[in-house]
């Protein structure tokens with residue numbers, strides 16, 4: 001990886017470089033050859049982040065669902081090339097020319113020209129996966145299926161990335177499964193492409209990216225039947241689902257922390273009260289035993305004296 005004046009330069013195939021040149025950092029869109037906006041590819045800064053992640057955590061096996069023309073696949077493969085090892089398996093039934101074709105990146109990439117449902121047996125054969133990138137259809141049905149079925153194939157310490165989790169509530173609901181499980185640590189980023197949102201007070205909603213690290217294996221994630229038929233859609237509330245849940249969780253956490261503090265204070269008062277009562281009971285018992293033992297001792301003495309008189 002050449003570096004010039006502190007700038008990271010990622011060597012990409014010519015075709016991929018040409019697409020990157022059309023990226024507009026204000027809108028977060030690319031442009032097609034006839035000047036139309038193209039939002040099929042992930043935003044360029046996010047792709048650089050994925051490249052850097054590959055360089056940092058050095059995965060040997062990457063699986064990507066949703067390849068489109070393969071711009072993201074090129075960045076992942078460039079990371080593997082610069083690491084000196086690894087393979088990326090891209091899954092997408094879309095028959096289209098890929099940006100890596102004819103380049104040196106080809107040898108790092110295997111394209112599965114089928115849906116992620118059909119590709120599952122092939123991916124089971126190449127597991128464990130060190131990095132899983134979920135970026136196919138942005139419904140809950142599809143993203144949660146991919147998470148539930150592919151997650152068990154991810155190695156402990158491996159990474160799961162989900163793009164578009166803030167804009168598409170279905171993907172957000174899928175990410176919620178990772179947040180609700182204690183088997184993952186998760187962080188959610190804003191990403192450059194953002195849309196106006198009717199419900200937001202003058203705000204825009206970013207596409208968003210979730211990065212999860214799998215801490216340990218365990219029982220598979222269970223899907224939520226209530227969301228299966230929900231179509232791909234923008235956030236339904238005043239904020240993306242994940243942001244609302246994060247807010248609700250932090251409010252609930254603050255409430256629970258307060259309750260615990262109050263209960264602990266009450267417990268301390270009760271403990272002091274119980275100690276005082278126990279002390280009172282103890283002193284009453286000792287004075288009672290003095291009163292009982294004194295007459296008993298007196299009667300004992302009396303008996304002994306009477307026996308002496310009789311003798």
Ligand SMILES: C[S@@+](CC[C@H](N)C(=O)[O-])C[C@H]1O[C@@H](n2cnc3c(N)ncnc32)[C@H](O)[C@@H]1O
Pocket residue numbers: 040041042065066067068069070071072073091092093094114115116117135136137142
């Ligand atoms: C957002 S694009 C992927 C973009 C790509 N990751 C990138 O950043 O350049 C989504 C792709 O998912 C594919 N797709 C849709 N349903 C799929 C499925 N069931 N399995 C795999 N891919 C699917 C579509 O054909 C489309 O090309």
